[in-house]
Amino acid sequence: MTTDPLRLTRDVDEATARLLDTAAAFDADDVAAPSLLPGWTRGHVLAHLARNADGFVNLLTAARTGETIPMYAGTAARTHDIESGAARPPAEHLTDLRRCSERFAEAVAAMPPQAWAADVQTRRGPWPAALLVWGRLREIEVHHVDLTAGYHPDAWSVAFARRLLHEVATGLTTRTDAPAMVLRFDGGAHETTVGDRADAPHVQGPAHELAAWLIGRSRGDLLTVVPDGPLPTPPEWI
Template identity: 60%
Template sequence: MTVDPLVLIAEVDRATERLLRTAGTLDRSTLAEPSRLPGWSRGHVLTHLARSADALVNLLTGARTGQHVPAYASVAARDADIAAGADRPLDAHLDDLRGGAKRFAEACAAMPPEAWAAVVRSHRGDRVAAVLVWTRLRELEVHHVDLGAGYDPVDWPEGFAQRLLNEAAGDLATREDVPALTLRPTDAGRTLTIGPAGAGPTVAGPVHLLAGWLIGRSTGTGLTVTPNGPLPTPPDWI
C-alpha cells in the first residue's frame, strides 16, 4: 500500500463508507451493547472515531500553519467527550461521523505540498504530517472491527492488512517486553522477525489473520505454530 497521503485519502473515503454502512445497521439498543473494547459500548467506539477525526484535523492544521495545535485539549477532555457522546441516537452518530470525515478531507485538501513534511506531536511521539492519513485509515479499519458488528480482519483490504502487519511487527520489535517471534504470511509479503532470528516460534497464516492476531483483534484461529505448541499471546500494541 502506498504511503502517499494524497493517494491514501481515497482509501480513507472507502473505509469511511464501509464503516457508515455497518453503523447504519445499528439501533439505540445495539449501540448500547458492549463493543470488543473493554468498557466501551458501540456508541463509545463511534464517538471516538468522530472525535479522533477532529484530533487529526487539529494536527493537520498545526502542520499547515506552523503552530502547535494539540490533537486533544487533554486526555481527560478526550475521555469526557467520548463518554458524553456514547449514548446518542444513531442519526446523531452518523451525522457526527460524516461531519468528521468531511472536516478531515477538507483539512487534507488545504495542505500545501511542503506541509506534509512538517513534524507534528501526537500521543505516539513526533511524526511527519504525511503519516496522519494512514493513521486515520488505521483508526477506521481497526475500530470498525472493534464494533463487533460483523466486520472482521478477514474483511480488511489486502494492502491495508499487509501494511498493518508490517507496522505492528516493526513497532513490537523495538520493545523489550515482546517475546521473539517469526511471522510468516502464507499468502503475501515477506517473513517478519521480532527479536533474534530463530529464537522463538514461527507463526504462519494469511496476512489478515496474522495482523488481526498480532494487534489483539482476533484469537489467532487458523494460524499455525512451529514447533508445535500454544499460540503466543502478543502484548498490547496501541
C-alpha cells in the same frame, strides 16, 4: 500500500463509507451493546472515531499553518468527549461521523505539498504529517472491527493488512515484553522477525489474521505454529 498520503485518500473515503453504512443500521440497542473493547459500548467506539477525526484535523491544521495545535485538548478532555458522546441516539452518531469525516477530507485537501513534510505532536510523540492519512485509515479499519457488526479483519485489503502487520511487528522489535517469533504470511513467501530469530517459533497465516492477532482483534485461530505449540502472547497494542 503507498506512503503517499494523497493516494491513500480514496482508501479512507471507501473505509469511511463502509463505516457509515454500518452506523446507519444501528438502533438504540445496537449503540448500547458491548464492543470488542473492554468497558466500551459501540457508542464509545463511534464517539471515539468522530473525535479522532477532529484530532487529525487539528494535526493537519498544525502542519499547514505552523501553529502548535495538539491533537486533543488533553487526556481528560478526550475521555470526557468519548464518555459524554457514547450514549447519543444513533442518528446523532451518524450525523457526527459524517460531518467530522467531511472536515477531515477538507483538511487533507487544504494541505499544500510542503506541509506534508512537517512534524506534528500526537498523544504518543511527534509524527510526520505525511502519516496522518494512514493513521486515520488505520483507526477506521481497526475500530470498524471493534463494532462487532459483521466487519472482520478478512475484509481488510491485502495492502492494508500487510502495512498494519509491518507497522505492528516493527513496533514490537523495540519492546522488551514482546516474545521472539518469526511471522510468515502469504503462504510463507514473506516473513518478518521479532526478537532473536534463533529458536523462535514461526507463526504462519494470512497477513490479516497475523495483524489482527498481534493487535488483539483475533484469537489467531487461523494461525499455525512451527514447531507445533501454543501461540506466543503478544504484548498489548497501543
